[in-house]
Amino acid sequence: MADYFVHESAYVDEGAEIGKGTKIWHFSHVMGKARLGQHCILGQNVFVANQVTVGNFCKIQNNVSLYEGIILEDYVFCGPSMVFTNVKTPRCEFPRNTSDDYFTTLVKRGASIGANATIVCGITLHEGAFVAAGAVVTKNVPAYAIVAGVPAKIIGWMSAYGDVLVFNTKGYATDSQGVMYRKTNDDCVQKLDSAR
Numbered sequence: 001m002a003d004y005f006v007h008e009s010a011y012v013d014e015g016a017e018i019g020k021g022t023k024i025w026h027f028s029h030v031m032g033k034a035r036l037g038q039h040c041i042l043g044q045n046v047f048v049a050n051q052v053t054v055g056n057f058c059k060i061q062n063n064v065s066l067y068e069g070i071i072l073e074d075y076v077f078c079g080p081s082m083v084f085t086n087v088k089t090p091r092c093e094f095p096r097n098t099s100d101d102y103f104t105t106l107v108k109r110g111a112s113i114g115a116n117a118t119i120v121c122g123i124t125l126h127e128g129a130f131v132a133a134g135a136v137v138t139k140n141v142p143a144y145a146i147v148a149g150v151p152a153k154i155i156g157w158m159s160a161y162g163d164v165l166v167f168n169t170k171g172y173a174t175d176s177q178g179v180m181y182r183k184t185n186d187d188c189v190q191k192l193d194s195a196r
């Protein structure tokens with residue numbers, strides 16, 4: 001018996017690798033060359049294309065499509081109806097629809113993407129990055145940065161736990177869990193505590 005759960009209305013194509021404890025809910029579709037880690041949750045109407053890799057403990061909310069070229073590391077949160085893209089200049093008359101045409105988008109460990117945000121392809125969301133609801137992300141997002149708006153800009157910083165960071169005059173901030181962060185310049189924040 002499979003050690004993951006697939007709702008009876010979902011399709012998981014033959015060959016797909018699904019990690020232990022993962023749950024795939026109503027009307028979702030996972031293609032045969034996709035790889036999902038352990039203990040992930042795919043909500044309703046989620047699509048996972050061939051060659052997509054999803055790490056462990058990821059949460060993909062309703063109506064999200066992971067197209068070829070998307071890589072999610074562990075603990076990535078994709079909010080409802082957020083959109084990934086994988087072709088930069090799509091044209092119907094001159095299709096760009098082979099693996100060579102697809103850009104890679106990498107979402108690193110612990111990053112969150114808010115509801116209805118759009119991630120233009122070919123970028124990296126670094127560890128713990130936070131994309132606000134409705135943002136359109138066109139550039140790489142530094143670790144722990146909060147980006148919002150169209151195009152998305154850095155509006156603040158958030159700890160791995162999810163606290164907005166307030167830095168003192170020396171550039172240090174401590175979140176509610178006692179984890180310390182240091183701001184080294186306008187677009188770089190480092191987590192100082194090695195504990196996750």
Ligand SMILES: CC(C)(COP(=O)(O)OP(=O)(O)OC[C@H]1O[C@@H](n2cnc3c(N)ncnc32)[C@H](O)[C@@H]1OP(=O)(O)O)[C@@H](O)C(=O)NCCC(=O)NCCS
Binds near residue numbers: 113131
């Ligand atoms: C980005 C976010 C974390 C900021 O939360 P916060 O730190 O409590 O921020 P505030 O509500 O105090 O807002 C701070 C400023 O950012 C602006 N702002 C907040 N969210 C924004 C968004 N999504 N887009 C643009 N601007 C936003 C506010 O208008 C405010 O601006 P002001 O200072 O000019 O008034 C939050 O608004 C957000 O978007 N969360 C995502 C929620 C989501 O999508 N969940 C998914 C599943 S439930």
